[in-house]
Amino acid sequence: MVTTAASPPPAAVTGATSGSVSDAAPIVRLSGISKSFSNGTTALAGLDLAIGEGEFVSLLGPSGCGKSTVLRIVAGLTNPTSGRVDWLGAGGSVPAAGTDRPEIGFVFQEPTLMPWATAFQNVHLPLKLKGISAKTARDEIMHALDGVGLAGFANAYPRELSGGMKMRVSIARALVTRPRILLMDEPFAALDEITRFKLNDDIMRLYEAGGWTVIFVTHSVYESVFLSSRIVVMAARPGRVVDDIAVEAPHPRGEDFRTSAYYAATCRRASEALHRAMDARDHL
Numbered sequence: 001m002v003t004t005a006a007s008p009p010p011a012a013v014t015g016a017t018s019g020s021v022s023d024a025a026p027i028v029r030l031s032g033i034s035k036s037f038s039n040g041t042t043a044l045a046g047l048d049l050a051i052g053e054g055e056f057v058s059l060l061g062p063s064g065c066g067k068s069t070v071l072r073i074v075a076g077l078t079n080p081t082s083g084r085v086d087w088l089g090a091g092g093s094v095p096a097a098g099t100d101r102p103e104i105g106f107v108f109q110e111p112t113l114m115p116w117a118t119a120f121q122n123v124h125l126p127l128k129l130k131g132i133s134a135k136t137a138r139d140e141i142m143h144a145l146d147g148v149g150l151a152g153f154a155n156a157y158p159r160e161l162s163g164g165m166k167m168r169v170s171i172a173r174a175l176v177t178r179p180r181i182l183l184m185d186e187p188f189a190a191l192d193e194i195t196r197f198k199l200n201d202d203i204m205r206l207y208e209a210g211g212w213t214v215i216f217v218t219h220s221v222y223e224s225v226f227l228s229s230r231i232v233v234m235a236a237r238p239g240r241v242v243d244d245i246a247v248e249a250p251h252p253r254g255e256d257f258r259t260s261a262y263y264a265a266t267c268r269r270a271s272e273a274l275h276r277a278m279d280a281r282d283h284l
């Protein structure tokens with residue numbers, strides 16, 4: 001597995017600060033991760049992956065290559081069959097406890113909102129589970145809703161919101177605890193293309209302002225190149241990392257980036273890597 005960068009971006013899309021943080025100290029490191037299920041499926045085999053603090057890493061790969069399983073292992077929702085997950089402190093050092101998980105936000109493909117609760121009450125949920133009252137959490141909840149452009153819809157119920165707005169509430173709910181790392185499992189896959197573009201722009205603005213670390217699962221080459229500082233390409237049977245592409249375009253990223261030659265070249269590069277991954281056969 002090789003880490004490569006597409007050709008440097010042309011002057012037209014450079015400026016501001018560098019968007020690449022691929023040399024950032026790791027926040028979490030997965031070493032030799034394998035995952036087998038009782039039905040005999042080997043979802044992952046010998047996967048090594050380090051995620052740098054502040055990186056936006058997309059996991060791109062064909063269906064069944066284990067992208068969601070990686071997220072679930074990072075979130076602690078399932079344990080690997082073998083291998084280690086190490087959460088690292090400042091400067092990439094392993095904290096004394098070794099595997100202490102920091103605050104994690106998780107956004108799923110479905111918004112999974114409580115239909116009987118308002119947007120405000122839905123965003124309150126993770127804080128409520130920590131014993132924080134709506135009154136105490138009010139400013140945090142409104143800040144999170146404001147961040148996704150829904151401050152004016154705090155009292156709306158999910159049935160009153162569009163698909164894109166429901167997903168924004170879901171993102172606000174994931175961010176309200178101010179997580180150190182945000183995990184997103186194909187969050188925009190069910191949305192129409194225009195809404196998806198808009199949410200890509202919005203998540204980019206939030207990432208640029210918030211400076212969090214993101215692991216983002218997607219099937220979309222275009223989405224992964226627009227959003228990511230790094231694209232990790234996976235192959236299936238068994239799930240493994242086969243390519244690691246740095247996207248070195250600066251921030252802020254918007255339409256100039258989407259229409260740049262560097263964007264087109266990087267999409268081509270990622271698309272070729274994805275096709276190689278789809279053709280890959282078992283290597284074990």
Ligand SMILES: Nc1ncnc2c1ncn2[C@@H]1O[C@H](COP(=O)(O)OP(=O)(O)OP(=O)(O)O)[C@@H](O)[C@H]1O
Pocket residue numbers: 037038039041042043061062063064065066067068069070239
């Ligand atoms: N609970 C489970 N029991 C048995 N097999 C499972 C289980 N969960 C996942 N798998 C299998 O593990 C493999 C990896 O699944 P995973 O959902 O991680 O892939 P993925 O890359 O996220 O797929 P997709 O892009 O289709 O969502 C698949 O072959 C899947 O069928």
